[in-house]
Amino acid sequence: MRIVVKVGTSTLAHAAGLLNIRRVEGLVKVLSDLKNEGHQLVLVSSGAIGMGVGKLNLPGRPADMPTKQAAAAVGQCELMYTYDKLFGAYNHTVAQLLLTAEDVNFPRRRQNFENTINRLLELNALPIVNENDAVATDEVGMSTTIGENDTLSAIVSECVGADLLILLSDIDGLYTADPRKDEHAALIPEVREITPELKALAGEPGSALGTGGMATKLKAAEIAMACGCDMVIANGQRPEQLYDIAAGRHTGTRFVGRREGQ
């Protein structure tokens, strides 16, 4: 299978931005093993800004654009150095791809990206994708950012014709209510259609239920499902779950991609 795995900053780093070594080592080990099983993998990894904050000893996430972009430039290096070293120990070759919105919104540039990433997969390399946070800015009337990696990973899944997209989050999946606030909240194991009711459940980003970023995850699910790709939301604290997910066993929430004739 072609599998795209998206991993967020909360999975990769401790609160102050320093690397969560145990977590990242566990993740790289399982991903390397899945590659050895014969799957083709793409990793969409956040963490550039977070790790830059840690490396530069900044007091917190910067509010101004130049410092944020400087942190991203430092953190992206640290991120790739870590992946290169850890995947290298299992004999896997990583490749860095940094994108802005323009790279996927303009057909010719998108084709160029598709050619590169697909060639990397044919060459058995492991593409690691992030937004190019050091240069992407959100200016009024000229948005050059995608903004978050849930959507980016769904776009990447579309570009490589992935069979499966896995979003590793700080929550086990999509719930009927916020599990941090409601003890009766139940995990929804499978979703076949993104209904307005489901969207209302996820809430807007920043609202009570949207804190886990569920709204962007549903947007990603819509993109993935439309191109026949399954998407699973699972907890990044337990990377071994990736074995079950790749084998089609129920873990987290699975959004079933639309197949021919459906």
Ligand code: GLU
């Ligand atoms: N591209 C951002 C970073 O690497 C993260 C975006 C996201 O977390 O969705 O820091």
